[in-house]
Structure formats: structure tokens, C-alpha cells
Amino acid sequence: MFQPGLKGVTAVETKLSNINGEEGLLTYRGVPVQQLVENYSFEEVAHFLLHGELPTGEKWVAFNQSLKESRCLPDYMISILDNLPPELCLMDVLRTTISSFNTNNIGDNNKIALQLIAIFPSIIAYRYRKMSNLPIVKPDMKLNHIENFIYMLSGKRNELNAKILETYFILTMEHGLNASTFSARVTISTESDMVSAITSALGTMKGPLHGGAPSGVIDLLEEINTEDRICEVIHNKLKNKDRIMGFGHRIYKTTDPRAESLKNTIIKLNELPDWMSLALKTEQETIEILRKEKPNYKLYTNVEYYAAAIMKTLELDSTLFTAIFSASRIVGWCAHVIEQLNNNTIFRPNAQYVGE
Template identity: 50%
Template structure:
């Protein structure tokens, strides 16, 4: 049976995450994300996804230190970033730098150690090349800062406030893992050949770069910018629906109820109401848009997806659109590496069939 794009084909069995679209549930290692995200840090949930258990105090300090050590890029990787033209996109710079990790000193380490090193390195690579694009000097990582705080520090050169950290960390924790998406599948296919982890993550980054997968939710920002204020929400959205335009940030290929990630991001935004006009508008607009979608597209089950509030949060912390997909990768490296490790534990090379539909002579 041919399923275009392998839609609904079960290609792997995994213990890492489950996405129940009809129930609107996302679980990491069997635990609902709404039970994990509010209570644990980025580092704790990364450990949980990698190992299946939450770390004790000693294990937490160990992974925090290893992530900090991963911020120290090898000399040759730094040199490659130094010579890359500023015009190279952030995702291309990230892909190039990660591919350069495939050297003896790195590849002879246990794969779990490699995963942590790459997770620690990706924010540094993104921040370094981003500042080059802006004509600004690179900022050295600060070993006294957490993973999330250090990322914002290296991007902006100033310490973020508590609300900015909480908003971004919530987003990062919610996007660490999401089943067998295109980039994760690419990583598993590559590692299934018994290639190296750097090659698998390079494949994932190349896949994430595509606008059909990791494209920045700039359309959501454009919509909210066009709306501008509360009074414009209904007339502008109604006009778009009447003209058959798609309202970006609503609807998901998998979730037929609310995207559970958007619920938690909405709650985080709601807790910050009054502190940022952009977040205030996003919360108000969502309610009106869902109401209008139910009127104009009855039965379609179009609910807010993670892109909507991701865009709102990114805008509120003044993160430009070109950083959205790289920042998504800062989080998703956890899931990519977990899947690569799992693939090798019971490996069979991927070799699906193709069906010839051309002419025969």
C-alpha cells in the first residue's frame, strides 16, 4: 500500500515521546508535558528525555557541567565559523559547524557524551554567527549562567530579566521532542547506516531548515502586526476568512484538539499579561480568531498551534524572526540525539520500497 510522504506509516517504535493527536496529548517518556514543564528546568527535562528518569542532585550538577563544557567549541569549529561569510544563513552556519564535530577526539567519546556536547554547542554556534551577521563582536559563554540564560546573554550581551528567561525556557522545554517528525526521521535514517552522531544531527538540521518543517512563524507576527490593536482583530481576520486566506498559527496536521504545547505557552503568556503589549494582543486575538474560525470553517477543528504563541513569546523577548528556527533547533537537539541513541540500541537500516510508475519500453 502506497502512502504518499509515508503518512500514517509506522516506521519506528520508540519510548521517547508519544503524540496523541485526537486526545491533544504530548508525553515525554510517558509523562504528560503539563506535568513536567512547569516543575523542571531545561537541564532536568533534557536528562529525562535522554535517560528516562529525572536526575538526582548529583546527576543534575553533572549534566549542567557537561553542557557548560560543551559551550567551549573546538578550535577548528571556531575557525570555520570565523571564515564563514556573514551572508550565510544561521541554519547553514549551524549545519556546517556541527558537521565539523566529526573528528577523532569527539567521535571516540560515548554517544551519550557526544549528545550533551552538541546540545551545549548549538546555542553558542547560533549566537556567534548571529552577532557576526549584525556586525557585532562575539560574546564568550558565561559558565555561571544556565543553558537558557547563557543563550540570551550570548545573543544580546546583557542579562535577560526573569520573565524573558521563563518565557523562552518554557518554549524550549515544550519543543525538545515531538515524535517522528521530518528532522527526527532524517537523523534516525542517517544513524541507521551506522554513521556518526554529528552526521545524523547534520541531516536533522538540513531538514529543519526547510520552510515546510522548521520555518519561522513569521506569518503569525505579520498577522498580529497587521491587526495592531484590539479593535482591528475581528474586521481584519473576518476579511481574510471571507477571501479564503489561511490564518497562520491555527490548525495542526496531527492535533485535532488544542495543541498541548500552545496551552502551556498561552498560560505562560497569560501570567505575563500587562507586562507586554504584544502578549496582551496575542491573547485577545486568539480568542476572537478561534471564534471566527468556528463560524467560517465549522467542523474543521482549527485550534491554536505551537507556532502562534511561539511567535508571540519570541517577539516579546525581542528575538528577530531569523532566530526562530535556530532557536527551535537549540531545543530539538535533545530529541534528535535521543532518537539517534535509541535507533542504535536496536538498529535496522531504513530501506523502504519505491513503486515504479514510469513507462516500460
């Protein structure tokens, strides 16, 4: 049976996460993500996804230490980052630099995963600051993974911003067989290698229908600009058959729980930024319009809608959005690659011939 986009097809078994799209529930290894966000750090949840247990004692110290020690960029990567054409977007740069990652002396896939997780923020921050003509900031081993990322990007330590970004990282690090994770699993299923699988995933993540959506949300809100224009802009987009960025999801047929958590994170802040009121009003009116215009589909806000809000709260440049999403999803990609290898069958679906 032909299923465009493999809609509704179950292609793998996984113990990593479960999505209940009708009820809007997401669990990692059986634990609701909201519970993980409230009680654990990025490092702990990453360990939980990769190894199936929350780290304690010596394991925790070793995992944390290795993550910190793997932040420094090797010279060959710095040379690539310095020499890639300036017009390349950050996702192209990230994909190219990661594909050069030399794993020869690292060891097994668990160790490679850890180094990849550690190095993503360093690549992003280095290239971003270089392109912005800002002095490069070296990693600070005293800071945790997210605090260090904020520090390397902005040159300043900011615990509140790190906490907000950590919420985003935990909520987005894993999400079943999304397009980029599927890419990673397809590549590793040929018994290729982890770096190739992650490079595939990065290429897939770049697309506007997947990881590129938050920039589209900012464009949308900038186009709307004032609350009285919401209706007109959304109707025009639907008339032109444009997608409303940040709405709709293949699996969620109600509000994406990650969007809800991110929204609450921003609402809890002392001062609600101006554009947040616009985002909230736009969400409300757009859902009403979509309900009338596309009654056969349940279209609600997805994670990208409020990811854009988080990025704006943190005053992060929109050129960084998809790369930052990748720096969190790398955890899920690595966990899926390891899971695929533990019970591998090469992906090779059929194509239905419709030609002459």
C-alpha cells in the same frame, strides 16, 4: 499501500514521548510535559529524555558540569562562523557549522549528544551578534544553559526571560516522529554517525512547514495589523489557497498542548503586550473561519503560533526563530538517534512506480 507523506503509518517504536492528538496530550517518558515544565529545569528534562531518569547526586553534578564545559566554540568553528557568506541564513550557518563538528576525541554517543546540546546556543549567539555588528559575548560558566543562552544573545543577564525561554525549550525539545526527527533516524539507520544525523535533521527543520513557521506567524500578524482586518486577511489567504501559518497539525486535532502552555506563560506576565491581544483575537476568529471553510479538518493553533508570541515577548529577532527551535529540539534528535541505534533497521520504504 501508498500513503503520501507516510500519513498514519507507524514507522518506529519509541519510549521517548507520546502524543494523544485527539485529546491534546503530550508526555515525555510517561510524564505530562506541563508537569515537567512546572517542576524541572531544562537540564533535568534533557537528562530525563536522554537517560530515562531525572538526575540526582553525582550524576546531576557531572551532567551539568559537562554541559557547561562544552559551551566554548573550538577555533575551527569560529573560523567557519567568521568566513561563511553574510547572506546565509542562521539555519544554513548552523547546519554547516554543526556538520564540521569533530567528534574524534569525544567518546560515545551520549557524550557527543551532550556536547552538541551545549554548543548549539554558542553557535547561534556568535553568528547572530557578528552579523548584527555586536561584540561577541563569551559563555558564562556560572549561568545555567538557558540563562547563558539569553546572556550570549543579548549581552545581558535576565532571569525572567530565561524562565520564559526555558518553558519554551522544555515544551519543544521532543515531539515523536516529526519530520526533522524522522530525518535524523533515517540517517542514523544507515549506521552513519550522530553528527550526520543531526545535520540531516537541521536541513529538514529549516522548511516553512516545520521549524520555519514562527516567522510566518509574525508575518501574518504584521499583515493583519489591526483586529478589524483579521477576517479579510484570513479569507484572502484561504481564497489564494495559502496556508495560515501557526494553524493545523498532522497529529493534533485539537489545540496543541504546547501552544496552550506557551499562551498561559505569556498571559501570566504582568503586562500583556499589545500584539498579544491581536494574536489572541486572530486565533479565535481564524479557528471560527477555518471551521466553516474547511469543515472536514480540525484546524487549531499549533506550537509555532505561540512560539512566535514567546519570541516577540523576549524581543528576539525573527531571523533567530528556527535556530532557537533547533537548539531545543536537538535534545529529542539525539535521544532518537540513540534509541534508533539500540534497535536498528535501516529505513528503506517502497516507491510505487507510476511512469511509462
